[in-house]
Amino acid sequence: MTLPDGRPKGLQQVLEERGFDVHNLRAKCTPVCPWESTNCCMARLLSQQEDFMNQPSMLETFIKKTGHECIFLPKFHCELNPIEMYRYREVPKKTFQDAKCCAKEQLDACPTEVIRRFINRSWRFMSAYRLGLTGKAAEWAVQKQKQHRQVSQRAMMSIEAALG
Structure with missing residues (x-):
């Protein structure tokens, strides 16, 4: 990914070395690439190469090197992010x-048992979404459920009865 003198190669040079004809492609789509597109820009084309798709980020590498697990959560889904359930959102951050x-x-101030409950609640939301629930139905199922990390079969049957 670098030239002999240590400077980084550009997108065009990397793709050309891999045998792609990129003369008519722009470097990157703005603001984002179309969802279904496979070769709209050089950045998208390179991101779909096997060695790039499987390359862990620097953050993930650093976290794993320290002996921890790195889990990336979807953006803007506060019910899936346990830290958002505590007072984190209330504190201004610039x-x-x-x-x-x-x-x-916030994590230091939060008791471990509370963090565990938040994490279990996040797992139950993920379970509800995997089962196809959305919005209010997912919230209701998470509140009514009785199992440790997933939405219970009883809650699902109650929802189906109410909808059916």
Whole structure:
């Protein structure tokens, strides 16, 4: 990915070395690539190459190197992110460093048992979404469920009876 003198190669050069004709492609779509597109721009084409798709990010590599598991959550789904269930959202944050400090402070202030309950609640939401529930139905199932990390069969039967 670098030239002999240490400078990084550009998208065009990397793709051309892999045998792609990219002369008519732009570097990157703005604001984002169309969902179904496979070769709309050089960035999308490179991102779909096997070695790039399977390359862990620097963040993931760092976290795993320290002996921890790295889990990426969907953006903007606060019910799937346990830290969002605590007071994290209430604290104003202007920079990334502020956000890091706030997350550490909130986690340190939160009892372990509460964190476990938040994580289990997140797992139940994921279970509800996997079962095809959305919105209010997912919320209801998560509140009514009796199992540890998933929406119970009883809750699903209750929803089906109400809808059917």
